Amino acid sequence: MKRGRALARSFYARDSLDLAPALLNKVLIGRHVAARIVEVEAYRGSDDPGSHAHRGMTPRTEVMFGPPGHLYVYFTYGMHWCANVVATNDGDAAAVLLRAAAPVDGIELMRERRVKARRDRDLLAGPARLCQAFGITGADNGTDLVRGPIRIVDDGVAPPAAPGVSTRIGLSPGRGDDHPWRFFVPGDPNLSRP
């Protein structure tokens, strides 16, 4: 399932606000499926009240403070996994939440993993749905995106020249919900919100 050139460590080694839009239209590959990233959100550290890392490093957020190009996977609402790409923030935390993607390969396997999806556009439209379709769980926390088993590759499709930008989803008022740190491919049918 080789669909393009693997992203090098240097690609991830930048601020999350810079990395986030650059990840649009890249291809996430792993566990016998592949999908084009169409929606992301940037999270930062001590200066971002919406981030898990806002109050400093804990066992859960340790990976977010580590080297770039690794997965930060967290468990939420008692039942869902969500995946982030670790960026760099010079000793502070930085990561990009993968919020939605468009199926590229292995769509039948995605349907098997996402039995509750009513239609194909629901397979990857949301951070927890994306993880379910890829089989990503807490066991993948801290794994290296450069080495696998989950990778991101560039297949030649450039990020949108003018990405959609909005505030982040799911944050309580006052928790950095006014920062325009969500980026998406405008008009893509697989977005978590239309």
Added chain:
DNA sequence: GGTGTGATCGTA
């Protein structure tokens, strides 16, 4: 299309 609600448990 939109809104409202319950599920379910690790983290702080």
Added chain:
DNA sequence: ACGATCACACCA
């Protein structure tokens, strides 16, 4: 107590 959510019911 509360969540970087989802599925389903219901209304439009």
